Amino acid sequence: MLKFLLIAPYRGMKDLLEDLPRADAYEVYAEVGDLRLGLDVAQAAEQNGYDVIISRGGTAQLIREHVRLPVVEITVNGYDILRSLTFVKGYRGKIGIIGFPNIVAGVDTIAELLDIQVTTFIIHQEKEAENAVDKAKSLGIDLVIGDVVTVSMAEKAGVRAVLITSGREALLEALAQAERIAKQSRMDNGSTALMKSMLNSLQHGVIGVDTNGLVSFCNFYAATQLGITAEAAMGLAWTGLSANTAGELRVQLVHHLKNQSGLAALYELYDGPTIEKLDRQHRRIKENRLSLPQGQFQQFVQTDYINETYMDKAKRWSKRLEPILITGETGTGKRTLAEAIHNESPYQEGPYVSFHAGALASERQEHLLFGDPGQEAEGLLQRAASGTLHIHQVELLLLPVQRKLAAALQANHAALENEAKPAFRFIASTPADLQLQVKQGEFDLQLLVMLQIYTIQLPPLRQLVDDLDHFIFWYLAEMNRTLGKQVLGIKPDALSKLRTYPWPGNFSELQQVLKRVVEACEGSFITIQQVSPILDGLLLLTDEPAIRSMEQLVGASRTLEEIEDDIIRYVLEQEGFNQSTTAKRLGMNRTTLWRRLNQEGR
Structure with missing residues (x-):
C-alpha cells in the first residue's frame, strides 16, 4: 500500500483530511508544520517509508528543495478564493490580498462579481511577504487575506488577517496526483534502493539491522561516529557494535520496520556533546519559561467602542513602567490582555511570570512570591526580574502578603522617581471590586493606591x-x-x-x-x-x-x-x-x- 505524508501548514487542514473517506490504494498520515518546521518533519519522513509528501505554498517549495521524496503541492483554486472573499463580504474596512501570481490571478474578477473592493499585492518569493504587508498597512489596508506566511506577517504587524483555507476538492485533487506519482515512482525504483538512498541523505547517524541482528545498513554519519567505514560495519553483530558505544554515543531505536527492505530495525546515533548541548538547552528553557506569553493586541476584536474604552489606553500604557490593574468579569480576556501588554512593553525580552493567587494554599503564598532567604530559594518576584509579574485574582492574596507586595511595588516606584528602570513590571487582574474590599477590610489600601492609577476595565459581553x-x-x-x-x-x-x-x-x-x-x-x-x-x-x-x-x-x-x-x-x-x-x-x-x-x- 502506498504511504503519503501530509504536512499541513495549519491545523484545520489536518482535520479536513481526517474527514475524507479512506482510500484502498494508500494510507495518509498528517503532521502540522509550516516552512522550517514543516521541512524538519519532511526530512524525518525520508527514513519512514513514505512515498510522497503533500503540502501547500512555501512549505511545499521548501521541502522540494531539501528532500528527495516527491512533493505534491496543494494548489489554491477558485473555490478557495471564492470562499475567502464571500467570508469578508460586508466588511467595513479596506481589504487586501497578498499572494503568488497563481493565488492572486482572477481575484479581481471574483471580487467584482461579489461587489467587493480588494487591493491585490503580488509576490514571487516568501521573503517578499513582509514588505507586501508593510505596503498594505501604509495604504490603510486593515484586513489582509493570504496564506500562512502572509497571515503570520500581518499579525506581527498588527494587521487583521484571514487565512485562505483549502477545501476538500483541492485536497482530493492533491491525493489523486500523489497516487499517480507514487505508482510511477515504484515502477522506476526498487523500494530497498529508495530507502537506503533516503537514509544516506540524513544528517545524523542511522544504523539498519536485519532479522538476524546483523548490520545491513550504515550511513556515512553513523560510520564516522563509530570510527569505521560503512563497508566495514556491514555484517557485524549489532549487539557487539552497540556495546562499544557505551558512554560515547546515545543509541535510540526509531522503530521496527515492516517492509521488504531486509531491515528489521532502525537506530539513530547521537554523540555525547550534541546530547549534552540539547539537554542544557532544554533545561534552560524549562527553568526560564514559567509562562508562554502568547497574547497580542490583535487577538482582541477591536470595535470603535472597545478602542475608545480601553484598547487605545492599553496600547499606550504598555510602553510605560508603572503597575497596571486589569478588572473585568470572568471570560473578558484579562489574561490575554496582560500578556499583550507584556509583549509590547520595555520588558518584553524578559521572563513573563504568571501566578493565580487562588491556585495555591494561602500559607504558601508568601514563600512562592518572595522566596526563602534562609534557604536561598528564589521567589516569583526574583524570577520576574527584568520581565513581568502578573498576579491573577490578586484579591485572593492574604493581607500580610498584600502589604509585602505593596512594599515591593513602592521600591519600584522609588526607582521610577529616580528615573531608573524598576526591577520588574507588575500587572494585576481581578474580577472583584477592590474599593469595596478595602472598605470591608479585605484588601490593603496601600496596594490599591499603587494599582488604581493605571486601571483598565474590560466590559462584559452583554454590554x-x-x-x-x-x-x-x-x-x-x-x-x-x-x-x-x-x-x-x-x-x-x-x-x-x-x-x-x-x-x-x-x-x-x-x-x-x-x-x-x-x-x-x-x-x-x-x-x-x-x-x-x-x-x-x-x-x-x-x-x-x-x-x-x-x-x-x-x-x-x-x-x-x-x-x-x-x-x-x-x-x-x-x-x-x-x-x-x-x-x-x-x-x-x-x-x-x-x-x-x-x-x-x-
Missing part, C-alpha cells in the same frame, strides 16, 4: 451585543483555520437568538459555544437549528431556580450522561472555562474532562 456579529466574524475566521471548516457566516435569526442570551461567561463562553456550533455545522452558514439546542441548555443553567429544581434538571427522559454534561458545562462556566480548575472541582482527571468536552457532536 456589547450590538457588535456581536463583529465578534462572531473574527472568531469564525480563526475557527475556519483551526478546525478545517469553511463556515461563511451566521443566519440573521440565529444571530438574534445569540443576542438574547446574557453570556455570563463573556467572550470565553461565546468562543466555546461557537466552537461547538462550527464543529457540528455541515453547511456554509450557522442556522438557528444548530444554535437553539445549545443556548436552550445554557439558559436552563443560568436560571437559578431551575438549577435548584431536581425535577427540571433530571427531566422525564434525560439520560445520566446528558445530566452530567449540563453539570460539567455549568461548573466550567463558573470556573471561567478553566479546564484545570473545573476538573479539580469535579474530582475528575483533566484528560477525562477534555474528552467529555470534545466528544463527537458536542
Whole structure:
C-alpha cells in the first residue's frame, strides 16, 4: 500500500483530511508544520517509508528543495478564493490580498462579481511577504487575506488577517496526483534502493539491522561516529557494535520496520556533546519559561467602542513602567490582555511570570512570591526580574502578603522617581471590586493606591451585543483555520437568538459555544437549528431556580450522561472555562474532562 505524508501548514487542514473517506490504494498520515518546521518533519519522513509528501505554498517549495521524496503541492483554486472573499463580504474596512501570481490571478474578477473592493499585492518569493504587508498597512489596508506566511506577517504587524483555507476538492485533487506519482515512482525504483538512498541523505547517524541482528545498513554519519567505514560495519553483530558505544554515543531505536527492505530495525546515533548541548538547552528553557506569553493586541476584536474604552489606553500604557490593574468579569480576556501588554512593553525580552493567587494554599503564598532567604530559594518576584509579574485574582492574596507586595511595588516606584528602570513590571487582574474590599477590610489600601492609577476595565459581553456579529466574524475566521471548516457566516435569526442570551461567561463562553456550533455545522452558514439546542441548555443553567429544581434538571427522559454534561458545562462556566480548575472541582482527571468536552457532536 502506498504511504503519503501530509504536512499541513495549519491545523484545520489536518482535520479536513481526517474527514475524507479512506482510500484502498494508500494510507495518509498528517503532521502540522509550516516552512522550517514543516521541512524538519519532511526530512524525518525520508527514513519512514513514505512515498510522497503533500503540502501547500512555501512549505511545499521548501521541502522540494531539501528532500528527495516527491512533493505534491496543494494548489489554491477558485473555490478557495471564492470562499475567502464571500467570508469578508460586508466588511467595513479596506481589504487586501497578498499572494503568488497563481493565488492572486482572477481575484479581481471574483471580487467584482461579489461587489467587493480588494487591493491585490503580488509576490514571487516568501521573503517578499513582509514588505507586501508593510505596503498594505501604509495604504490603510486593515484586513489582509493570504496564506500562512502572509497571515503570520500581518499579525506581527498588527494587521487583521484571514487565512485562505483549502477545501476538500483541492485536497482530493492533491491525493489523486500523489497516487499517480507514487505508482510511477515504484515502477522506476526498487523500494530497498529508495530507502537506503533516503537514509544516506540524513544528517545524523542511522544504523539498519536485519532479522538476524546483523548490520545491513550504515550511513556515512553513523560510520564516522563509530570510527569505521560503512563497508566495514556491514555484517557485524549489532549487539557487539552497540556495546562499544557505551558512554560515547546515545543509541535510540526509531522503530521496527515492516517492509521488504531486509531491515528489521532502525537506530539513530547521537554523540555525547550534541546530547549534552540539547539537554542544557532544554533545561534552560524549562527553568526560564514559567509562562508562554502568547497574547497580542490583535487577538482582541477591536470595535470603535472597545478602542475608545480601553484598547487605545492599553496600547499606550504598555510602553510605560508603572503597575497596571486589569478588572473585568470572568471570560473578558484579562489574561490575554496582560500578556499583550507584556509583549509590547520595555520588558518584553524578559521572563513573563504568571501566578493565580487562588491556585495555591494561602500559607504558601508568601514563600512562592518572595522566596526563602534562609534557604536561598528564589521567589516569583526574583524570577520576574527584568520581565513581568502578573498576579491573577490578586484579591485572593492574604493581607500580610498584600502589604509585602505593596512594599515591593513602592521600591519600584522609588526607582521610577529616580528615573531608573524598576526591577520588574507588575500587572494585576481581578474580577472583584477592590474599593469595596478595602472598605470591608479585605484588601490593603496601600496596594490599591499603587494599582488604581493605571486601571483598565474590560466590559462584559452583554454590554456589547450590538457588535456581536463583529465578534462572531473574527472568531469564525480563526475557527475556519483551526478546525478545517469553511463556515461563511451566521443566519440573521440565529444571530438574534445569540443576542438574547446574557453570556455570563463573556467572550470565553461565546468562543466555546461557537466552537461547538462550527464543529457540528455541515453547511456554509450557522442556522438557528444548530444554535437553539445549545443556548436552550445554557439558559436552563443560568436560571437559578431551575438549577435548584431536581425535577427540571433530571427531566422525564434525560439520560445520566446528558445530566452530567449540563453539570460539567455549568461548573466550567463558573470556573471561567478553566479546564484545570473545573476538573479539580469535579474530582475528575483533566484528560477525562477534555474528552467529555470534545466528544463527537458536542
